[in-house]
Amino acid sequence: MEVTRRRFLLGVGWSAFAAMIQGTLAATGRFMFPNVLYEKPLRFNAGRPSDFPAGSKAFPRVSEAFKNSQRVWIFRNDRGMYALIAQCTHLGCTPNWSDAENRVRCPCHGSNFSPEGDVIAGPAPQPLFRPAIRLNDDGEIVIDKGFVENKAGARDRGDFFLEVAPTA
Secondary structure (H helix, E strand, O other): OOOOHHHHHHHHHHHHHHHHHHHHHHHHHHHOOOOOOOOOOOEEEEEOHHHOOOOOOOOOEEEOOOHHHHOEEEEEOOOEEEEEEOOOOOOOOOOEEEOOOOEEEOOOOOOEEOOOOOEEEOOOOOOOOEEEEEEOOOOOEEEEEEEEEOOOOHHHOHHHOEEOOOOO
């Protein structure tokens, strides 16, 4: 069979049309299976208050038990407990707690934070965030990272500070 110019252009046209239909069907089929981002829940149980030894107001005791899994530190002083989200407010790095200096230090750009989360030094524009902390009906600590605060007056009471009696 002889291939004429008309037959060649007709074949190219139908091939392009078939490729377009296949691409449309493939995109429609992919749309039926959306991408899902599976993240850890924002609320988690952290144990009982007796699991965390008390410190003083100036030198609270810090638990790093949830730093890797939930990006949260739990602090306990003589009045009660609070948590800080372990995420620098400068660029989102994960800072480290320094027992020797009694402060949070960001290794990336040098931000320093007090145990309360206030900026001491560095480029961080605002204090660290505190997630909500409360006791559930079973007496376990529940931390909710979906509800946060970093203003000095509001973070020291209410949902962001859990008053716990000193341990004997």
